[in-house]
Amino acid sequence: MRFFVFGMSVLIGLMVIGSPASAWWNDTHGALAEKVCRDFNCSCMNEIIEWSNIPDDKFKDMINHHDYDINKDCPESRYWRCPTENDFKASQKVQEFLDTAEQEEDCSVWKNIAIASHYFFDTKVFWHNVQDEDYFECHKEFEEQVNSFIFEKDTDWTVCSCGICVNYDELTPWVLEFEDKIGFLDKVYDTTLIVEIEETTLFEQFIVWVKRIIGSIF
Numbered sequence: 001m002r003f004f005v006f007g008m009s010v011l012i013g014l015m016v017i018g019s020p021a022s023a024w025w026n027d028t029h030g031a032l033a034e035k036v037c038r039d040f041n042c043s044c045m046n047e048i049i050e051w052s053n054i055p056d057d058k059f060k061d062m063i064n065h066h067d068y069d070i071n072k073d074c075p076e077s078r079y080w081r082c083p084t085e086n087d088f089k090a091s092q093k094v095q096e097f098l099d100t101a102e103q104e105e106d107c108s109v110w111k112n113i114a115i116a117s118h119y120f121f122d123t124k125v126f127w128h129n130v131q132d133e134d135y136f137e138c139h140k141e142f143e144e145q146v147n148s149f150i151f152e153k154d155t156d157w158t159v160c161s162c163g164i165c166v167n168y169d170e171l172t173p174w175v176l177e178f179e180d181k182i183g184f185l186d187k188v189y190d191t192t193l194i195v196e197i198e199e200t201t202l203f204e205q206f207i208v209w210v211k212r213i214i215g216s217i218f
Contacts, residue, residue, distance in 0.1 A: 044107040051114035065084035080133035093119040
């Protein structure tokens with residue numbers, strides 16, 4: 001009993017220390033990648049969320065998470081600077097991992113597709129298309145709000161930050177565009193992005209929460 005109490009104290013401590021206001025990221029990228037996995041009837045659903053967040057959690061290569069296109073509309077603002085030259089690092093990463101996926105087998109295919117999806121969906125975020133943005137007031141605020149709605153399985157929302165807005169209905173077309181790039185596999189279904197939460201016990205929900213917190217730390 002003493003060990004159990006100690007263990008619970010450690011877990012709670014980790015939650016308090018590591019509870020990230022920062023989490024875009026895990027839930028949003030995970031939900032988008034899960035839809036891709038379901039649509040292609042992939043057999044690696046249990047790992048797809050973790051794999052889709054490898055660029056943030058393992059690579060930490062933030063320099064590769066943007067696409068700068070000088071031909072895109074970019075309104076002037078004190079909150080960001082419009083790019084002055086093209087730099088499609090994220091799109092290059094998408095193609096790199098899709099090319100690798102095509103050469104792999106079984107779940108290694110889907111690990112690479114999930115990683116590619118992260119870079120692709122980052123290209124769809126305004127804040128990954130501009131430079132020197134106000135991270136805390138604009139970028140972080142935007143991603144936190146979207147992530148919160150995805151985590152809550154909410155489908156009726158519009159998020160605006162520093163004058164830039166996105167709504168739930170825009171997410172599915174992003175997924176369909178990414179799926180079109182997976183030309184070496186056959187799509188089977190067209191599922192909904194948000195799947196209803198199954199009935200779970202309070203303890204099961206607690207364990208999921210703990211895993212999310214620990215994963216965000218390490």
